[in-house]
Structures are given as C-alpha cells and as structure tokens.
Amino acid sequence: MRINKYLAECGVGSRRYCDELIADGRVKVNGKVCEVGADIDEKDCLVTIDGKPVGKIRKFEYYVMNKPKGYVCTVKDDKGRKTVMDLLPKNTARIFPVGRLDYDSEGMLIFTNDGDLANRLTHPRNEIPKTYLVRTEGPVEENLIVKLRGGVEIDGKKTKKCNIRVIENNRDYTKLHVTITEGRNREIRKMFETVGKNVDFLKRIKIGDFEMKGLDRGGVRKLRPEEIEYLKNL
Secondary structure (H helix, E strand, C coil): CEHHHHHHHCCCCCHHHHHHHHHCCCEEECCEECCCCCECCCCCCCEEECCEECCCCCCCCEEEEEECCCCECCCCCCCCCCEHHHHCCCCCCCCEEECCCCCCCEEEEEEECCHHHHHHHHCHHHCCCEEEEEEEECCCCHHHHHHHHHCCEECCEECCCCEEEEEEECCCEEEEEEEECCCCCCHHHHHHHCCCCCEEEEEEEEECCEECCCCCCCCEEECCHHHHHHHHCC
C-alpha cells in the first residue's frame, strides 16, 4: 500500500497533507525516513510520525461544518492562525478537513478520518462538482460570464468548463452560483480576476447535490447515514 494512503486511513489527514508530512521527513517506517510515493507492507511495519506510532482507524466518523471566514483549513498552522480544528467539538476522534476553503472563504466543509472518502471527494480525476455562492464588486457582463464558463487561464493552465448562473446583477454587485469540478488553489477568485472582477464574498453551498442546511457560521454536526452514503457514491 502507498504510504500516503496508509496514513490517510490512519486518520492522519488527506493524502495531499500526508505527502507533505512525508516530504518534510517526519514519517518513518521501521525507523527509517520514508520517501514520498513509497509502498509499505502494512502488516509488517511500524509507521511513526514525529516518533509517535500510527495505526489503522477502526471506526470512521463524518462531520459537516459551516466554516466561517478567518480560519485556515489545516490541522495545524505554522503561522499561529486559527484553524478549523478549533471549532470542532472536544469529543471528536482524530479527524481532518476534506479539501480546503481559503482563509477569507466560508461554507460547507467535510471532516472525517475516512481516507478513501477524502480521496474520492478531492482527487481531480473524479470531477466532483462543488457549488459556490459568489459575490463580485460591480456588474458582470454576459460576455465575461460566457468567457468564464468556457475556461480561462490561471497559473499557466486553462480551467475546465464550469456552470455559472447569475442570481442578482446590478451596478454595485453581482451574485452568482458557480459550479466547478477542479478545486485548484483559490480557483474561483483567480478566474474572476482574469476578467477584471474582484470576488468579495465566497461560500461553498453544495457538494454534488448535498446541501448544508440549518447550520450557523461555525456550526458543526455529524453527517447522517444517508448523507455519508450519498457522498461515497458521488
């Protein structure tokens, strides 16, 4: 088994986060520093992080949070900023955020220690649609929306086609629902920047057709069995 998959199944974090730990030299297998992409025999090895043994999770847990702005989506922040982990109930198992919302964004965030589900929801090849409520400064003309729908170049690579629906458009601001399937770093903000528009509010409201309802900002609840099953089958 790949070491990052093993660590994810141990509830350490997403595979991407686990790769970061490995690259930093914090993961050892049978006392030796592990390399990114290495395979291990999970039945005949001792895996440690910072000298502490890790083992497979026997029971998975699943939560959804209405993330407020002003928090970073990481287990620990080296800059000392508040993280989404600070908002979790005290009695939760060792769970981690699935994917990321940037510091200034808010909305739906899934937490789990189920590495397979985390990988399912975040890996680009699965093209899981995620919908955001976006507000820009000033009006957004139809020709710009058409351009964004077709894909624009950010960070040297063209974005995939996306769905955009205008909710409200006037001279002061525009509200839109934007559905993307990639989830690149600050993708929506950068998309609108390419057409000269600044996003001043961004909230994730759906993953697939799963909507977060009844949660105040900063609120957290366990996912219901039918919600877990839906996400696993996206």
